[in-house]
Amino acid sequence: MAELSVPTIESFTVTLIVRRFDPENDTEPKWEDFDVEMYGTDRVLDALHKIKWEQDGSLTFRRSCAHGVCGSDAMRINGRNRLACKTLIKDLDISKPIYVEPIKGLPVEKDLIVDMTPFYKAYLEINPFLVATDKPNKERLQSPEDRARYDDTTKCILCAACTSSCPVFWTDGQYFGPAAIVNAHRFIFDSRDENAELRLDILNDKEGVWRCRTTFNCTEACPRGIEVTKAIAEVKQAILRGRA
């Protein structure tokens, strides 16, 4: 079959400056720069692959689906949290180097890989599963309006872009963080769930929603377009009301 091509696009050379850390040899992280030839439809993930595959096989990062649905490759690109596979190089200012570093607030394991354990722990603490005492063994009904109530927060892919963009989380690792609250919201506002009270209780904790300073970093960082700050505000209101 013929090689495929997409319209436009000439190649250009771009410099990536990547934050490196080798736990077996380095005591401190360091910056390292790489020049790569890229094309207009290429993403930052393609550039990282190009470095790994052609220049330095030890460059280490997580990735899987490469189109923004698995949530493996959240990283800080030019100071903003983004998914490397959803960030087109041509949309960045390529007259300057592109800075790539691990997301903040989680321990760096190696190069762009961080230890996600604290992030997952917060997620697990909000009881991220439907609790319903009835066992209907047929489909429960839910009106389209009730279904729409929590639609936005079902999109979360647990990439940690939001939580690791939050200044409160940077200074206080105990804070649940936006992603855990988003996932609580997904169940609190699901008309089928019976555990809203418990979740609201958990998030009424001193490390819960009240630590949010409404900086909107999380909303800006979310690669799925979830209105994270709004979801947090809705959880706050539900706590004040005492119900979803």
Add this chain to the structure above:
Amino acid sequence: MAEKVTADENITYHSFDVLIVGAGGAGMRAAIEAGTDLSVGVVSKLFPTRSHTGAAQGGMAAALANVEEDNWEWHTFDTVKGGDYLVDQDAAEILAKESVQAVIDLENMGLPFNRTPDGKIDQRRFGGHTRDHGKAPVRRSCYAADRTGHMILQTLYQNCVKLGINFFNEFYVLDLVMNDGKPAGVVAYELATGDIHVFQAKSIVFATGGFGKIYKTTSNAHTLTGDGVAIAFRRGIPLEDMEFYQFHPTGLAGLGILLSEAARGEGGILRNSSGERFMERYAPTIKDLAPRDMVARAMANEVREGRGGGPNKDYVFLDLTHLEPAVIDAKLPDITEFARTYLGVEPYTEQIPVFPTAHYAMGGIPTNIKAEVLSDNDTVIPGLYAAGECACVSVHGANRLGTNSLLDINVFGKRAGQYSVEYARTATQVPMPENAADDVIAMIAKVRKAKGKEKIAQLRKELQETMDKNAQVFRTEETLNEALEKVAELRGRYEKISIQDQGKRFNTDLLEAIELGFLLDLAEVTVIACRERRESRGAHLREDYTERDDKKFMVHSMVYKQEKTEKNTGTNMRIGWKPVVVTNYQPMERKY
């Protein structure tokens, strides 16, 4: 609860009643069914929600008849016909019959399906799913916007959390340990530390997914390198129907990123460069909703005959511009965003460039309807199970219908969980041979110490390019032999590789090298099966044998690894054939 048996400085031993390899849809559905009564462990190369089930978009088929008349028998027929009669009909009946319960299970677990105005699970059209044996398209696909796979994966993980399932994440299973023909356990490599883990279990479920990375243009994740399938093959288990690889019609041109068939289910139309709705010529009754093999072939043919679009005339167009933006936003939000993000195309007003992309393996590890793995046409390997894309049961035959794979992982994932637990209740542990990890340790050491000049990425690129060129939508004896020669050459060069990362922690350089070994094996098996099936059926089109030949080839292929070079294939693989299970439906000409 599972206990650590012993540990020395490099190898940690674990013991479970049931061990599941893979934490995608099939693996987690199996885990939930296996439950907490016995000890259950799940080993996965990815954190569970990163699995590729999450990339599935359009829906899950079930004849709920929530929006129009439907029944499981029509669904069975469509599945059999869609698979070009290579489907095992007993398995297809189970798939269709158990689909309704599978959807109810998910709803009860919390899955946020889209709803009808009266609050029921909504359903939409999909390719090849029809009312009354082909009379018209039927609304059978249950969905959650165009992120149904994401919602299934999240919901299953949530319920695993609820049950307290024991996960080993970012553990790469690299070997299956057999003792006297019976499975004793698996050997895994821990990404974070580089340590080796030996897991012994009474029953083992493989749910390791597909291997789309044998191709260049693919909707599949970078991690879909067929590890489980290749491991089984290396340990003497045959692979079934490997020539049947599905090319999804609507990949974003040049990139292969998937745009769901739901786009056509919701009314989207494929057009060539002159704006013609060309599917009217190829499938007059159901047009754009013909099965994927026919649509992919029609698209490739339009391009070949000069009716493609773009500067190189090498793609066609998916037209959604006649749909209401509100409908697009509500039902197809993700895929339209893909078009905007990756190609800069606005689907409200512009047609989207699309071309077929390698998507799904119909073939894999042979299983029966209890998800038990077979060592030949009908011999069960006690205690070994497989489900999902890595398995071939075979409900998809020569061509899978859209929405039947999310169904497959739920129905046969559940069965794998159920039967593996049942087996583990009474079985005794197959003794773990001494030095069970030796082969894996040797394989890793070999790659680490290799001092050759060949680069992994270069070999993988050449493999993927030869597969795209020679074993994609159109195939001939000549192209397939060319691919075989290339794979043989790459195997030789694979012996002369080296890697740069010599560390223990998070050594993805090392793992990419090992994964390439799996891809080489699976590409070779695929090409051998393609060459030996000298007919055209479903997704397998031989331009030198253009007709379906039921007299000779109404059988599944079975490729076995051999110690010596086989006469009939010229490689160390032997091909055998296995009868198709026919219950109600005799083969007919396949028209839509």
